[in-house]
Amino acid sequence: xxxxxxxxxxxxxxxxxxxxxxxxxxxxxxxxxxxxxxxxxxxxxxxxxxxxxxxxxxxxxxxxxxxxxxxxxxxxxxxxxxxxxxxxxxxxxxxxxxxxxxxxxxxxxxxxxxxxxxxxxxxxxxxxxxxxxxxxxxxxxxxxxxxxxxxxxxxxxxxxxxxxxxxxxxxxxxxxxxxxxxxxxxxxxxxxxxxxxxxxxxxxxxxxxxxxxxxxxxxxxxxxxxxxxxxxxxxxxxxxxxxxxxxxxxxxxxxxxxxxxxxxxxxxxxxxxxxxxxxxxxxxxxxxxxxxxxxxxxxxxxxxxxxxxxxxxxxxxxxxxxxxx
Amino acid sequence: xxxxxxxxxxxxxxxxxxxxxxxxxxxxxxxxxxxxxxxxxxxxxxxxxxxxxxxxxxxxxxxxxxxxxxxxxxxxxxxxxx
Numbered sequence: 001x002x003x004x005x006x007x008x009x010x011x012x013x014x015x016x017x018x019x020x021x022x023x024x025x026x027x028x029x030x031x032x033x034x035x036x037x038x039x040x041x042x043x044x045x046x047x048x049x050x051x052x053x054x055x056x057x058x059x060x061x062x063x064x065x066x067x068x069x070x071x072x073x074x075x076x077x078x079x080x081x082x083x084x085x086x087x088x089x090x091x092x093x094x095x096x097x098x099x100x101x102x103x104x105x106x107x108x109x110x111x112x113x114x115x116x117x118x119x120x121x122x123x124x125x126x127x128x129x130x131x132x133x134x135x136x137x138x139x140x141x142x143x144x145x146x147x148x149x150x151x152x153x154x155x156x157x158x159x160x161x162x163x164x165x166x167x168x169x170x171x172x173x174x175x176x177x178x179x180x181x182x183x184x185x186x187x188x189x190x191x192x193x194x195x196x197x198x199x200x201x202x203x204x205x206x207x208x209x210x211x212x213x214x215x216x217x218x219x220x221x222x223x224x225x226x227x228x229x230x231x232x233x234x235x236x237x238x239x240x241x242x243x244x245x246x247x248x249x250x251x252x253x254x255x256x257x258x259x260x261x262x263x264x265x266x267x268x269x270x271x272x273x274x275x276x277x278x279x280x281x282x283x284x285x286x287x288x289x290x291x292x293x294x295x296x297x298x299x300x301x302x303x304x305x306x307x308x309x310x311x312x313x314x315x316x317x318x319x320x321x322x323x324x325x
Numbered sequence: 326x327x328x329x330x331x332x333x334x335x336x337x338x339x340x341x342x343x344x345x346x347x348x349x350x351x352x353x354x355x356x357x358x359x360x361x362x363x364x365x366x367x368x369x370x371x372x373x374x375x376x377x378x379x380x381x382x383x384x385x386x387x388x389x390x391x392x393x394x395x396x397x398x399x400x401x402x403x404x405x406x407x
Contacts, residue, residue: 008390019366026388027374036374038386089373094382126389154390 002031008125009072009150010187022182023123024087025070037068037088038127039098043118046109048301052145053237053276054203055286056322057164058113059296060303063143064106066097067118068127073147075170075181076246077209084119099131103138113163117145125154132161141323144200148191149183155191159198164323166203166237167192171213172222180212189225196230201323203235205276208253208261210241219261223268232269233289233321238262240277259283288313288320295320 001017006026013021015028025037049063069091071084078084088094097105106114114135116128121144132142141163148167150158169192170177174185195202204226208214226234238261240253258275262283265273271289275281279300286296293315297304307314311324377383 002393002395004391004393006388006391008388013366014394015366018369018371020369021366024367024369026391027369029385031393032385033388033391034384035386035388036378036383038384040383087367087369087374088383089370089377094377096381126386129389151390 002028004028004031004033006033007151008154009122010184011072020087021072021123023070023072023120024085025068025123035124035126037070037124038130039096039101040088040094041066041068041097041102041127042083042088042091042093042095043067044095044097044105046111047115049113049115049143050298050301050303052115052117052143052166053205053239053274054143054164054166055237055274055284055296055298056203056235056272056320056324057143057201058141058323058325059306061112062110063113063115064102064109064111065115065117066102066131067116067121068124069119070123071120071147072123072149073120073181073183077180077207077241078245079242080118081245099127099134102131103134103140106135106140107138111140113141113143115143115145117143120149121146122148122150125158129158129161132158136161147181147183148188148195150187150191152190152194155194156198159195159200162200164201164203165195166205167195169204169206169222171206172218172225173213176213189229193229201321202230203237204230205237205239206261207239207241208257209247210250210253210257212247212250214253214257214261216260216264219264220268223265223270227269231321232271234270235272235274236265236270237274237276238265240275242277255281286320288316288318290318291316 003014003016006013006021011022015021017028020027027034027036045065046062047065049058049061069083069086069088121128135142142161144162144165146167170181177183177185238258242252243250255278262273262275275283284298288295293313295308296306312319
């Protein structure tokens, strides 16, 4: 009987025979590391792409979304903890959906892309990769919704069939990652740079939790880092926290905090800063950073108007970053 | 009145110091074990897992990105996992 070291993510779990990695789903069976949820999602839905959130990626389209159990982080505020903080053996609902089945279903539902989402696609890496290759061959695009806690080599390989990613940058503070998520910040920043280098369209989500990661100085530092390393055109979504899981003692994020964070990020140079989980606010629409023309007007997940012409502002003809077709 | 250390007193002192060292060593080793567990692996309900594999709800699909290492002496039943 042998132990194995999983080299997928920065945790580098040393797993004895019969044990699982910290993610709960990569299991050492007879000295072989097994991806036990390959082809066995526990969540399957069709969503608007805006829900991921992706605002600069095929706006108004439907995205076929799948997830299996497991996650390599353990955030106290997790919104999907019933899925992410369990192993496959503890799941009640498991579908049998190998890659061909997923791609066939996505095409059948009229989706233009597939999202690997809800829990953490990094930990069901092999299922993502195989499905994404099949999807690519059938003309579908692929999207990761991820915390990007992954080592460089596996990420570079995974990027090949991936078109876009929404990365949950939880805070610009290593202490927050350690105390709230059982992770660390640097691997996430490194992964963001790799995604950009590999040509994956990247949008970032930052969930603002009152008193924990809503410091404006930190938000300014984070925004400046994004401008410098990923580009001013990288969309940033500030998302409203709702009391969840192990953080039920905190209140929802005040709307004013989100507005202040948005102002701070835009002053730091970011061109597209959105506010999520707050219905009906102007900060969920896309405007031209050069002349303020309304480009895409949104209400919640609905597109009210899309004035882009071939990915450009109809007034000044400036190209707007994104995947528009 | 001053009292001089006798041979038996020295023996007692050595015994007390030896006990102190042993206790400190034990506490230190125990703490290291706890720290190692925190960054390692998880104990899972193997019976439930194998049942789900047998029924086809889960699979033994070989993962990428791992390497085999000589056994560290731990096992899924040793109770060292989280």
